[in-house]
Amino acid sequence: MTKQxxxxxxxxxxxxxxxxxxxxxxxxxxxxxxxxYKRRQFVVERGNICRYYYFVIKGCLRLYYVDDKGNEHNLxxxxxxxxxxxxxxxxxxxxxxxxxxxxxxxxxxxxxxxQLCELWNKYQIFDRYFRVITEDGYVExxxxxxxxxxxxxxxxxxxxSNVYPHLVGRLSGIQIASYLGITPEFLSKIKSQHQKEKKExxx
Amino acid sequence: MTKQxxxxxxxxxxxxxxxxxxxxxxxxxxxxxxxxYKRRQFVVERGNICRYYYFVIKGCLRLYYVDDKGNEHNLxxxxxxxxxxxxxxxxxxxxxxxxxxxxxxxxxxxxxxxQLCELWNKYQIFDRYFRVITEDGYVExxxxxxxxxxxxxxxxxxxxSNVYPHLVGRLSGIQIASYLGITPEFLSKIKSQHQKEKKExxx
Numbered sequence: 385m386t387k388q389x390x391x392x393x394x395x396x397x398x399x400x401x402x403x404x405x406x407x408x409x410x411x412x413x414x415x416x417x418x419x420x421y422k423r424r425q426f427v428v429e430r431g432n433i434c435r436y437y438y439f440v441i442k443g444c445l446r447l448y449y450v451d452d453k454g455n456e457h458n459l460x461x462x463x464x465x466x467x468x469x470x471x472x473x474x475x476x477x478x479x480x481x482x483x484x485x486x487x488x489x490x491x492x493x494x495x496x497x498x499q500l501c502e503l504w505n506k507y508q509i510f511d512r513y514f515r516v517i518t519e520d521g522y523v524e525x526x527x528x529x530x531x532x533x534x535x536x537x538x539x540x541x542x543x544x545s546n547v548y549p550h551l552v553g554r555l556s557g558i559q560i561a562s563y564l565g566i567t568p569e570f571l572s573k574i575k576s577q578h579q580k581e582k583k584e585x586x587x
Numbered sequence: 588m589t590k591q592x593x594x595x596x597x598x599x600x601x602x603x604x605x606x607x608x609x610x611x612x613x614x615x616x617x618x619x620x621x622x623x624y625k626r627r628q629f630v631v632e633r634g635n636i637c638r639y640y641y642f643v644i645k646g647c648l649r650l651y652y653v654d655d656k657g658n659e660h661n662l663x664x665x666x667x668x669x670x671x672x673x674x675x676x677x678x679x680x681x682x683x684x685x686x687x688x689x690x691x692x693x694x695x696x697x698x699x700x701x702q703l704c705e706l707w708n709k710y711q712i713f714d715r716y717f718r719v720i721t722e723d724g725y726v727e728x729x730x731x732x733x734x735x736x737x738x739x740x741x742x743x744x745x746x747x748s749n750v751y752p753h754l755v756g757r758l759s760g761i762q763i764a765s766y767l768g769i770t771p772e773f774l775s776k777i778k779s780q781h782q783k784e785k786k787e788x789x790x
Contacts (some may be wrong), residue, residue: 449733451736451737457733457736459729459732459733471722471725471726472726472729472730475722475723475726504715504718508711508714511711511714511715511718512707512714514718515707515714515717515718515721518718518721518722518725519674519678519721520678521725522674522721522724522725522728523674523675523678525725525728525729525732526650526662526675526728527675528732529662529728529731529732529735530652530660530662532732532735532736533654533660533735533768534654565736
């Protein structure tokens with residue numbers, strides 16, 4: 385993928401509001417940088433202040449925390465066209481309590497929060513864009529809570545695969561299990577049951 | 588509380604960005620209306636399209652859903668100075684899958700989404716304000732997920748009471764239990780244990 389193609393993917397996302405004017409586009413690009421992460425490489429580590437917003441061009445990042453017992457809990461995933469960051473750390477300017485790492489080899493565009501603030505101050509479209517995508521992210525998180533509130537692991541997996549069918553084939557069982565709050569072994573049983581029921585429904 | 592006092596509380600919230608100019612303030616107030624809800628009265632009902640953003644002047648609203656078995660699951664609470672709405676229904680213009688009702692007698696300022704869009708188009712400060720509060724709401728939801736991911740009910744309650752001490756004394760056991768995904772009876776046991784441990788820690 386060329387840098388030009390990356391730019392097109394990146395700039396296109398802002399068009400959900402309206403096409404960017406030349407000045408807005410140039411300002412945005414002057415603040416945006418490209419970086420590649422290898423699978424399992426850290427993007428944000430607990431104990432450091434998070435300063436960037438990351439936009440996934442290709443690949444998949446995950447936001448997660450590690451509990452006192454050392455267990456990882458996946459909070460959310462970001463694939464192509466989605467943003468991810470630790471907003472709490474950015475806002476508070478305190479160390480992140482979370483991690484972001486690459487689930488696959490991943491290419492991102494990243495932009496520093498202070499530079500984003502400059503863009504917000506200069507051009508309303510960027511305030512608008514980030515309001516809209518944050519509202520979308522907010523709705524996604526409510527869905528995530530609804531999925532995890534379901535009492536049975538089977539129901540959680542069923543809802544997850546309905547809402548995020550594109551993630552089911554892409555994420556490992558370990559990653560999905562950690563998102564659903566169940567063990568990978570239990571997820572494996574659930575997946576077999578789910579497949580069986582889907583086949584029977586087609587008979 | 589007089590209407591003037593309500594206005595001051597309402598207008599003050601926007602000052603986290605900067606003081607409103609006269610024109611912005613007048614535009615905002617011309618679109619904003621006040622309404623009172625009795626405890627347990629519905630604000631938004633599943634099966635209707637949600638069209639408003641609600642700002643709590645006094646009282647407490649909750650956003651929740653009802654599962655197939657008829658069990659209520661509280662997603663979040665909004666108290667004085669906080670906004671609440673069903674953004675998914677507003678964005679999709681489809682029937683809400685959620686409910687909002689009053690946990691206490693509540694007074695709100697509400698504003699129609701279409702009129703808010705006019706404000707967003709006219710004055711950047713409102714785009715900015717709603718971006719900032721949505722980002723804050725997003726961070727709150729991530730905290731909520733972290734709380735509910737904790738494996739033990741005791742740990743969930745401990746985290747909840749640390750993050751939202753002002754809600755502990757204000758919400759009934761039923762409401763807190765429904766937020767934490769446990770039964771009110773179990774919450775009652777946990778609360779006794781928590782009190783006991785707090786007292787012992789003070790000895």
